[in-house]
Amino acid sequence: MNFESVDDILAYAIEKEKEAVQFYTELAGKEKFKSVKETFENFAKEEGKHVTLLEGLKTDKGKVEEYELKEIPDLKISNYLVETEYKEGMFMQDILRIAMKREEMAVKLYNDLAQKTKNAEVVRVLNILSQEEAKHKLGLETMYDDFLADNEN
Template sequence: MTDFYKCSICGKIVKVIAAGKGQLVCCGEPMTVLSTFKSVQEVLDFAIEKEEEARQFYLEWSNKLENKALREQFVEFAGEENQHKEKLQRVKSGSTFKPSAKQVTDLKIVDYLVDIVPTPDMDYQEALIVAMRREKASFKFYNDLAAMAEDEPMRETFLALAQEEAKHKLRLETWYEKEIYTEN
């Protein structure tokens, strides 16, 4: 199917569009090849693993954040990432999902923020930026998978998952706008 690379520092995933001679770099480090997917099952296994990583990220950071409301939001996101994982497991068994007809607003806040390398001592603002970037990367990942899907039910399933990630990003951007922009 195609090659995907992942940053070992921030977790960003990119799809190779055209192979060149250079090396892919993110956060100052070479990116590692994730896989050349040969089947839909391999894609689904990878996506399940990715959702588990996202769940772990939110749980880990929910324990580190001082802001109670954001901490609760991260715990909620962890639960939603687990639901995505369960959906993908059902897809492996033959289920499909359809995206909502309603479009998710993109505030594009994260598009204008500097990249943050996740560290154990990240502050509140940095944790929000990392989370927004992760959700944006997940959205793009599922959209890329939808574009590569060979059948309509699988395409719609990936679009539905992309939409879920877009909702997370919107909630985080709204939170960022309320908590960070209004403070500055």
């Protein structure tokens, strides 16, 4: 993967986020259980927020400089889970595992790309993308942990 500019990176990231929206929307359409359907719809909405954020960064480069980078905690739960494919009627913890792994791979991609360039503007954009994915990963890992804790009782 070679990117010539910040616009190339943002275009790639926007496309990936749109793919995620489509992925979760399609899963929501296949799911019979209301709670699982709503979970997928919420995942699609979250990915849609990323599309909006990235499109905003692309049209207003000043937002790249204004964006506040923060340290996002990593529970590392997904790091120890095996990747799986969606099957209709899956248990909620397996659905969350799919979503966590997707976010984990996105964080890794953007971090790896940031390591391979010396262009400060490109590194900043990749760090923004990584942070946004890390936020989703943290939210999903927290949801997964809470779900498992609730179901142990």
